[in-house]
Amino acid sequence: MVELTVERTIAAPADEVYAWLIDPANLTRAPLALTARWTSxxxxxxxxxxxxxxxxxxxxxxxxxxxxxxYEYLILTSVPAIDHRGGTITLTAGDDGTTAVRWTSDYTHPARGGGKPMAAITSRLLPRSFAAVLAACAHDLEGR
Structure with a gap:
């Protein structure tokens, strides 16, 4: 099982950080991301x-x-296949107007999804992608 955790403190109020992170369009700020949207x-x-x-x-x-x-999310279906146990984005407001963000995700790749070799790849790529999204959030919201 892969267990990922990425953390960052963003100098913006929690409500603004939450609104930015829940918007799927902002997932495209990760390297290699092309599109993201609500389907419902x-x-x-x-x-x-x-x-x-x-x-x-x-x-x-x-x-x-x-x-x-x-907020918590669960990958329902994917290509390559991922057996996702869940992801959580937790925001903790600081007294100084900052927001501490903790992004976790736990998953495995079954054999049909590449198994352990794919897990070795995604366990390196996904933390970088999560960190890039959080960096983009900080860039967009800090100093407004």
Whole structure:
């Protein structure tokens, strides 16, 4: 199993950070990401989004949403196949107007999805992608 955690503190209020992160269009700020959009809903629990990147297509469902504190998502289907145990983005507001963000995701790739060799690749690529999205969020929101 791959267990990923990426953290960053962003100098912006939690409600702005949450709104930025829940917007699937901002997932395209990751390297290799091409498109991302809602296919149903707009960020509340039950919403579904799709994302396409070089080498990956995924449909995810928002399974819990508590703005501006956290949301949880689950990859429903993907190519290559991923057995996703869930992802969570947690936001903690600081007294100084900053927001600490913690992004976690746990998954495996079954044999039909590349198995351990694919996990070795994605366990290096996905943290970089998560970090790039958080860096873009900081770039867009800090100093407004």
């Amino acid at each position: 809903g707009n960020g509340e629990a039950g919403s579904v989004r799709e994302a396409l990147a070089l080498g990956l297509w995924a449909r995810e469902k928002i399974v819990a949403a508590d703005p501006p504190h956290h």
